Amino acid sequence: MTMETPRQRRGRVDAGRPRATARDVLGMSWVVEMYGMPFDLLRRLVGTSDGATRQMIYRWRRAGWVSTEYFGGPMWLWATRAGIERFGRYPYQERPPSQARLEHTRAVIETRLRLEERYADRELSWVSERALRYELGSRLGSAAQRQHVPDAVIEYIAVSTEGVPFQRRAAVEVELTPKSEARAEEIVGRLKQDGYDEVLYVVSRRARPLMQHVIEKKRRQLPPGAMDKVRLIDFEEGQ
Known part of the structure; x- marks a missing residue:
């Protein structure tokens, strides 16, 4: 057995x-x-x-x-x-x-929380600056360090005026302190040309006047409607 x-x-x-x-x-x-x-x-x-x-x-x-x-x-x-x-x-x-960027990092996190709450029914996805830099580095190597990338790229479901849903892709920039006017113009111009459907500038009270000025200046320089996809959103800590 x-x-x-x-x-x-x-x-x-x-x-x-x-x-x-x-x-x-x-x-x-x-x-x-x-x-x-x-x-x-x-x-x-x-x-x-x-x-x-x-x-x-x-x-x-x-x-x-x-x-x-x-x-x-x-x-x-x-x-x-x-x-x-x-x-x-x-x-x-x-x-x-980075300790020098803790305030900025915190503001980006708060912005993500706010946007994910606002677009909770829009299937929002968030691609972080860290992921964007990694992807850019995979393509360009060390040269990627000199390239500007937004704080994030989001994709979400929008609805057309005819009621048809479609996917919208937006760059997100968080500005707490004013940059030089030339640098702000360079970034706005680059993001506007990078194929995003929308550019969302989340700005503090300190940064809003400069960014408003830069956007209005670009609006006067470019053909009508060229800057319509650039939007300013007020950043309020804790929201």
């Missing part, structure tokens, strides 16, 4: 890897793509209490997905190599957010 051997249990494909919840995937994808996240905006994104958000970050640190630092203010977290490999669109280099 032959004895049947017990069937060997098949191991999970992800055995040995920390399991990620839907909330982990949402939060970590933003942490990777946005160069990092401050604690309060991460909490707002995932919709949990302070305590639950801290527990989530603790799990992420134990899993080796994030590093954290305070940078003289609220906690920031950014993705490690393991976090990027698990949740990133591309295999970016691991690096903390």
Whole structure:
């Protein structure tokens, strides 16, 4: 008589890897793509209490997905190599957010939150500056560092005057501090020519007068309607 051997249990494909919840995937994808996240905006994104958000970050640190630092203010977290490999669109280099650009990075994150809430029923997708730079670098190599890319590119469903839905592609620029007029003109002109259906300039009170001036100047210089796709949106922190 032959004895049947017990069937060997098949191991999970992800055995040995920390399991990620839907909330982990949402939060970590933003942490990777946005160069990092401050604690309060991460909490707002995932919709949990302070305590639950801290527990989530603790799990992420134990899993080796994030590093954290305070940078003289609220906690920031950014993705490690393991976090990027698990949740990133591309295999970016691991690096903390630039301290010189924390205010700008935060403003871009707030802008994304605001636009995703506004276009919740429009199937909005967000391609981050980090992804755009990676794609440009894949094509141009080191020369890509000298090229301007917008803070993001969004795609969403719009509806024509005849009621027909279509996909719209827009560049997003967040301006908190005024650039020189020449630099602002160069960027506006470049984005206008890059094939976007729309260019959204999200501007602070400080930056609005210059950008308004540049857009009106371009409007006078170009054929009628040429600047109609460039829009100014007021940035208000916390919205």
